[in-house]
Amino acid sequence: MxxxxxxxxxxxxxxxxxxxxxxxxxxxxxxxxxxxxxxxxxxxxxxxxxxxxxxxxxxxxxxxxxxxxxxxxxxxxxxxxxxxxxxxxxxxxxxxxxxxxxxxxxxxxxxxxxxxxxxxxxxxxxxxxxxxxxxxxxxxxxxxxxxxxxxxxxxxxxxxxxxxxxxxxxxxxxxxxxxxxxxxxxxxxxxxxxxxxxxxxxxxxxxxxxxxxLEGAPSQQVQAHVHDAIAAVRDEFDLDEPALTMSKVGRKLYIEAMFMVPPHTWEIDDEDAVRRTFAKHLADLPYEPWLNIELTTDPALML
CATH class of the missing domain: 1.20.1510 (Alpha-lytic protease prodomain-like)
Structure with a gap:
């Protein structure tokens, strides 16, 4: 369980x-x-x-x-x-x-x-x-x-x-x-x-x-945990600070994070690895994370 x-x-x-x-x-x-x-x-x-x-x-x-x-x-x-x-x-x-x-x-x-x-x-x-x-x-x-x-x-x-x-x-x-x-x-x-x-x-x-x-942000404690997970992911994959949004409804925690990366250096497998690592660092939260993790080379697409 x-x-x-x-x-x-x-x-x-x-x-x-x-x-x-x-x-x-x-x-x-x-x-x-x-x-x-x-x-x-x-x-x-x-x-x-x-x-x-x-x-x-x-x-x-x-x-x-x-x-x-x-x-x-x-x-x-x-x-x-x-x-x-x-x-x-x-x-x-x-x-x-x-x-x-x-x-x-x-x-x-x-x-x-x-x-x-x-x-x-x-x-x-x-x-x-x-x-x-x-x-x-x-x-x-x-x-x-x-x-x-x-x-x-x-x-x-x-x-x-x-x-x-x-x-x-x-x-x-x-x-x-x-x-x-x-x-x-x-x-x-x-x-x-x-x-x-x-x-x-x-x-x-x-x-x-x-x-x-109204899909407001979660508590400061939950936000701090998410930011800690982001920091761990950034350290592991050498990523910049992402554009990040999050909200909570009941026990569901919605997180959208978009990272800027250099062109022609990342593949879809790499994005999957970032997503899995992020999910692992959120596993001890008593919520169900719904993650939308994206890597982009276009600044215009940042959230």
Whole structure:
């Protein structure tokens, strides 16, 4: 099994584990939020539920993208990965917008009674679980766009749950002061603060997806690896700096490199040798390189 195949298998295994935990938390939040009539817990439950659906989509897309090219899709289906990440971002953004509007409505209606102790217990449990899964998912494979998106989601969930716990403590303190009536607004205020905290996460997902859908350049780390491979090829074959372009879609890395060479000194076999050497130096990347390596004697044809 190659590096790319091992990475894809780790990705799917991690997504399955994340899906199981997300399902359990979604059920817990829905039941707890309904019993306690807490907006903020219900929001966390809805957020977890949407995350669960999106994780399932990520798992499906990981399998589809790994199925390889077909007659109808000769370049494979890797573009599904940024599409799903964009859907994740839009769905989470819409959820936060709805929650914020609903929180404002409750505040204007005079707030709502919520048991602070229940909020604190839920927040502590959810935060602890989310932190554990966030750390686990984040360490498995930092080159997987789907796992990076999944880790961001768990990190945001951990921060949100911690906010719930802290807000509940504030509500308990207010209940023992002259501002005891203010605790009716704590739940909705927590929703608004949580929405503001979570907004950067779906925006980051949308930005990542947009860059890949527009065939943007890969990360600086990947670019550095490609430049190291170029340097090794140049040293071995005594070549000048090439015209180089690269982009990444999912786990597919597209690279075009054109080298200027003196006339009547290179043959097609030599170009094949350059291509094989370049591919060898990229073999330890967890991506599938699609290489277009050319040698030319005409400066006008340089990329």
């Amino acid at each position: 190659g590096i790319k195949e091992e990475s894809a298998e780790r990705e799917r295994k991690t997504l399955r584990y994340s899906l199981m935990v997300a399902t359990a938390l979604a059920v817990l939040a829905a039941v707890w939020g309904w019993i306690s009539q807490s907006q903020v817990i219900l929001l966390d439950g809805v957020y977890a539920l949407i995350g669960m659906v999106l994780t399932w989509m990520s798992l499906r897309v990981s399998r589809i993208a790994d199925s390889g090219p077909t007659a109808r899709f000769p370049f494979g289906k890797e573009a599904l990965i940024p599409v799903v990440i964009a859907i994740q971002g839009m769905a989470l953004l819409a959820t936060l917008a709805y929650a914020a509007v609903e929180a404002v409505r409750v505040i204007l209606a005079g707030g709502a009674d919520v048991t602070a102790g229940s909020l604190a217990a839920y927040g502590a449990i959810s935060a602890a679980v989310s932190v554990l899964i966030w750390r686990y998912v984040g360490k498995v494979d930092r080159t997987s766009d789907l796992l990076v998106a999944e880790a961001r989601q768990w990190g945001a969930s951990a921060a949100f749950s911690a906010l719930v716990a802290v807000g509940a403590v504030v509500a308990m303190i207010l209940g023992r002061t002259d501002f005891s009536d203010a605790d009716r607004y704590v739940d909705s205020v927590l929703v608004l603060i949580g929405c503001a905290m979570l907004v950067p996460q779906p925006l980051a997902l949308l930005r990542t997806a947009l860059v890949e859908l």
